[in-house]
Amino acid sequence: MVLREWEDLPEFMKNERVKEYYDILSQKRVSLVLKRIFDFVLGFMLLIILSPLFIILSVIIKVDSKGPIMFRQTRVTQYGKRFRIFKFRTMIDNADKIGGQITAKDDARITRVGRVLRKYRLDEIPQLFNIITGDMSFVGTRPEVPKYVEKYTDEMLATLLLPAGVTSEASIQYKDEELLLTNAISVDEVYVNKVLPEKMEYNLRSIEEFSLINDIKTMLRTVVAVVKKEEDKDVRNSVKLKSREKRQEHEW
Template sequence: MSAFTSSDVARSPGKRVIDILLALGALLLFAPLLVCIALAVRVESGGPVIFKQRRTGHMGRVFTIYKFRTMTVAEDNASVRQATRGDARVTAVGAILRQLSLDELPQLFNVLRGDMSVVGPRPHALAHDVQYGELIPTYADRFRAKPGLTGLAQINGFRGELKSADCMRGRVAADNLYIDSWSLGLDIAILAKTALMIFRDPQAY
């Protein structure tokens, strides 16, 4: 990765306080749902409930991201195949979780740990960081902020399967725009739009 510089979003103590409050509140609110999802995943396919994968975070630091397992595989190596529409690897329960983005809920623990923020650039698998870092000169600039559960790219349609390098270029441009123009007001607007998109995001599969 290239050298990094600090950013206003990364330095803001207010953002960290809000992250902790939102993550704790959401975990308390959704605790029964988390238990039900964990049971459904285990009963349907056995194996681990939580999917773990290494991702690149703030200033290029690698961390382990948590998700509910939605597939029959758990890839975390030099070659990671993205989920596609109708992907045979996705389980029946997993398809529902992915459609409603419920598989992302365990990342609230990543937020509490300080690995992630509620709002920020979505982190990618390490294999994809290497692939697109070589293609897009500004790719590593997105590591100036903590990765997020949701972000400016996601509410503008840059989510899900990457069918071409241009899709990633659009995502990276949105991520860097978010970092350069960050404010708490922008975070609130992104969260509000994310909430409206949960049940009708065509890119969630």
């Protein structure tokens, strides 16, 4: 991962706010190169290790619902480059033509298998291809579709100094993002005006504090967050069950 010279950045990124973050990253060029090496080596290893799971999930998705195994969508990564992100399909075929591009928790377009994949973030596995090609990194700002990038402020554009990521501190803090958007009258409006700016605060702070060690810590926290989310759900279900049993005993 090579940081371009300031003069070589796209014109739309050259502003005073981006320059502040650029100056920080320019002092960490060696770490950025190591980050790319780390991404490539780990991505290649995981692709081999997870290949059996990759095949199994592909078969399950194909059997569960009509449509392609993979979901491909144009996103924006480093320096504003557009690329095709890969995910396991978790929604009905042509879902993007039926509803919006932001998904709420109880979105009817999500398939039965898709809900499980999204819960454990297994739908993200194909992004290993994006990591190996260099369009993405394990840790970085989640890639947005072009229409949301067009809403970026001057400061938000600084997140495009680095490749988009599979996970980030913002992803951890907003792991229940779909739930937050469930009752929104206009999902797009709430996302652009509330959720996106708040997530960007975490993303920009991550650039200021960038280091390979922090990336690894974020990856580990992501695993913990996914596991903890499911444990919390089990606890809530257990409490509800006990409460229901007590009510039944009272009725008797």
